[in-house]
Amino acid sequence: MSSANEQGEIFPTRLKLRRIDPERNIRRFYLMQVQPDLFGGASLIREWGRIGNCGRVLVEHHADEGEAASSLMTIARAKGRRGYGA
Template sequence: MSSADEQGEIFPTRLKLRRIDPERNMRRFYLMQVQPDLFGGASLIREWGRIGNRGRVLVEHHADEGEAATALLNMARAKGRRGYGS
């Protein structure tokens, strides 16, 4: 296993979360992905919405992939508190 594979496990670059509550007619998704940009930094791309529909998209620019992965983990923690899960 190469060091790049190990780092991928430590710092996730893609995460898909769902929140489904049939009693409230709630079926939501939240997708986050870290991608390198052309200027040596990285972007955290967030997409969210109702399952089965097109979602909204927001792109956050960060200085490097580590910073973007940290932002992804912080957002995942916040979404977990709101009831989203894998």
């Protein structure tokens, strides 16, 4: 039987990415968190912007935590292709 810690490693509920390129003056962050909501579902909270400044926030509502974690991983792959890393 797997523990909650093992489950967290397989399906992350929090991910912080950065993209830094001094030559192009790029210093950006992208933060994603999966949180349960009050209605039995889950929300994916996304925050992004320039490092050192307040970011923009977007909340996506999903039917369950698995669906929200899947969305998090899809976005993380897309951000990885654009140069973001942990």
